[in-house]
Amino acid sequence: MPPSEHELRLRERLGRLRNMPLLGGAKLSGELDRLQRQLERIGQPPTDEEIWRSVELARHEERPYTLDYVARLLDDWFELHGDRSRADDGAMIAGLGKLDGRTVALVGQQKGRDTHERAARQFGMPNPEGYRKAIRVMELADKHRFPVISLVDTPGAYPGVSAEQHGQGGAIAASQAAMSRLTVPTVACVIGEGGSGGAIAIALADRVLMMEHAIYSVISPEGCALILWRDAGEKRKAAAAFKLDAPHCLELGVIDGIVREPEGGAQTDHDAAARLLGESLRDALDDLVDVPGEELRHRRRAKFRSLGVFA
Amino acid sequence: MGARARIASIVDPGSFVEESADLHSEDPLHFFDLRPYVERLAEAEMSTGLADAMVIGQATIEGRGCELAVMDFSFMGGSMGSVVGEKFSRACDSAVERGVPLISVTSSGGARMQEGILALMQVPKTVCAVEDLRDAGQSMISVMAHPTTGGVLASFATLGDVLLAEPGALMSFAGRRVVESITREKLPEDFGRAEQNLRFGHVDAIVPRPELRATLSQLLRLFDAPE
Numbered sequence: 106m107p108p109s110e111h112e113l114r115l116r117e118r119l120g121r122l123r124n125m126p127l128l129g130g131a132k133l134s135g136e137l138d139r140l141q142r143q144l145e146r147i148g149q150p151p152t153d154e155e156i157w158r159s160v161e162l163a164r165h166e167e168r169p170y171t172l173d174y175v176a177r178l179l180d181d182w183f184e185l186h187g188d189r190s191r192a193d194d195g196a197m198i199a200g201l202g203k204l205d206g207r208t209v210a211l212v213g214q215q216k217g218r219d220t221h222e223r224a225a226r227q228f229g230m231p232n233p234e235g236y237r238k239a240i241r242v243m244e245l246a247d248k249h250r251f252p253v254i255s256l257v258d259t260p261g262a263y264p265g266v267s268a269e270q271h272g273q274g275g276a277i278a279a280s281q282a283a284m285s286r287l288t289v290p291t292v293a294c295v296i297g298e299g300g301s302g303g304a305i306a307i308a309l310a311d312r313v314l315m316m317e318h319a320i321y322s323v324i325s326p327e328g329c330a331l332i333l334w335r336d337a338g339e340k341r342k343a344a345a346a347f348k349l350d351a352p353h354c355l356e357l358g359v360i361d362g363i364v365r366e367p368e369g370g371a372q373t374d375h376d377a378a379a380r381l382l383g384e385s386l387r388d389a390l391d392d393l394v395d396v397p398g399e400e401l402r403h404r405r406r407a408k409f410r411s412l413g414v415f416a
Numbered sequence: 417m418g419a420r421a422r423i424a425s426i427v428d429p430g431s432f433v434e435e436s437a438d439l440h441s442e443d444p445l446h447f448f449d450l451r452p453y454v455e456r457l458a459e460a461e462m463s464t465g466l467a468d469a470m471v472i473g474q475a476t477i478e479g480r481g482c483e484l485a486v487m488d489f490s491f492m493g494g495s496m497g498s499v500v501g502e503k504f505s506r507a508c509d510s511a512v513e514r515g516v517p518l519i520s521v522t523s524s525g526g527a528r529m530q531e532g533i534l535a536l537m538q539v540p541k542t543v544c545a546v547e548d549l550r551d552a553g554q555s556m557i558s559v560m561a562h563p564t565t566g567g568v569l570a571s572f573a574t575l576g577d578v579l580l581a582e583p584g585a586l587m588s589f590a591g592r593r594v595v596e597s598i599t600r601e602k603l604p605e606d607f608g609r610a611e612q613n614l615r616f617g618h619v620d621a622i623v624p625r626p627e628l629r630a631t632l633s634q635l636l637r638l639f640d641a642p643e
Contacts, residue, residue, distance in 0.1 A: 274589035409543075412501075
């Protein structure tokens with residue numbers, strides 16, 4: 106069978122990476138190995154049905170959330186609360202912990218499991234105060250040279266009257282600006298829903314990963330269907346048209362790697378999902394820890410500034 | 417107000433030199449909703465005479481040099497896709513190269529859905545461009561015209577050193593309908609408007625159009641490096 110266009114583009118990306126003199130040395134080979142492994146795994150682009158299945162799995166109510174991973178991956182976890190200005194946002198987690206004996210800062214959206222917690226966590230949709238808490242903790246990490254891990258899982262930033270009054274748009278921009286200034290290694294992983302501005306606010310990282318069944322999109326499939334098809338029922342068409350699944354995001358150069366999930370999805374085995382995520386986070390951090398801070402920042406900005414397709 | 421009319425209303429006559437005018441959107445997702453994206457692009461180009469929703473270039477205002485990045489709402493709702501992101505990014509570099517401040521004028525419904533995740537990526541892209549501009553010591557003045565919403569509000573538009581808004585401009589991250597349908601909140605009359613943003617501390621000043629040229633000129637004077 107001839108290689109698919111998808112596969113060819115992955116190969117092209119691999120080739121480009123091989124030819125990049127700047128990265129050089131041993132660190133590059135890790136990156137190459139990972140791409141090579143992904144290429145072997147992703148022979149074929151996902152079908153429309155598989156894409157919709159990922160949308161369902163990404164939103165599965167038994168899927169591990171940020172604190173489920175924290176409990177399995179970090180020792181000595183200490184959660185930090187509040188934006189030091191107005192509130193503590195339950196939809197955004199921030200704290201310090203040890204990963205393999207090394208202190209890291211972690212930020213991430215948090216969804217709730219039962220009705221009460223869902224309301225308290227506002228379905229994982231942060232207010233500006235949540236983004237300001239994340240900024241505070243990422244800047245604290247920078248000061249103390251702690252790597253930053255961010256776990257993305259949100260339908261979007263909270264769309265409410267008070268969120269607007271408190272500067273939602275500006276807070277999302279400020280959070281990205283803060284990440285673009287960090288001089289410590291940063292790794293982001295979309296673990297469930299990567300919903301638009303509310304997601305990218307904490308995903309401007311040196312390495313951006315996606316779980317196998319996570320989704321990452323500019324608007325929800327329902328929202329897109331309503332606006333472009335004028336019918337929310339066309340959400341499956343919208344999801345497929347969007348290419349919001351991990352293999353397509355990798356192909357478009359939006360993410361750097363895919364984190365495998367246990368057979369059937371992360372919800373089937375939280376421990377196994379956490380082990381796989383942990384391996385990927387360690388690999389990514391190992392690649393980055395020896396790179397000087399200024400160089401990290403320069404490469405991070407250059408990477409994001411290169412995204413887009415135009416003629 | 418269209419991008420070309422806007423530029424004419426603020427710069428010294430004949431001083432504007434456009435840059436990267438020939439950048440065109442591609443269709444990376446081969447996107448097709450009720451109509452193909454390429455058809456929508458062609459139609460927008462024909463009706464506006466623009467290649468995409470942003471015009472960039474150099475100019476002077478009362479003799480002082482500046483770089484301009486001006487959006488046009490009539491081109492697909494001023495939505496930000498790869499071309500808008502790239503043009504803004506180049507405008508930042510051009511400002512740094514020439515050692516002049518950047519003035520952005522935004523008018524946008526947000527990210528361009530037809531470019532999917534790549535449209536979302538223009539949000540961090542433009543943020544990184546502003547941060548590079550800032551590190552190079554250049555200033556940025558952001559003028560938010562009606563409307564400045566979604567991904568444009570949540571990226572470069574709110575990162576200026578000085579933030580100006582036009583009277584009545586809608587400046588909200590989420591649209592009115594989204595807020596109403598998700599929260600079932602009753603929205604205040606001036607929801608997300610420039611006046612509310614001024615009251616809550618999110619902009620420095622509201623400047624009516626006839627005063628914009630004079631205000632920008634004053635700010636360029638204030639930010640000018642000492643002799």
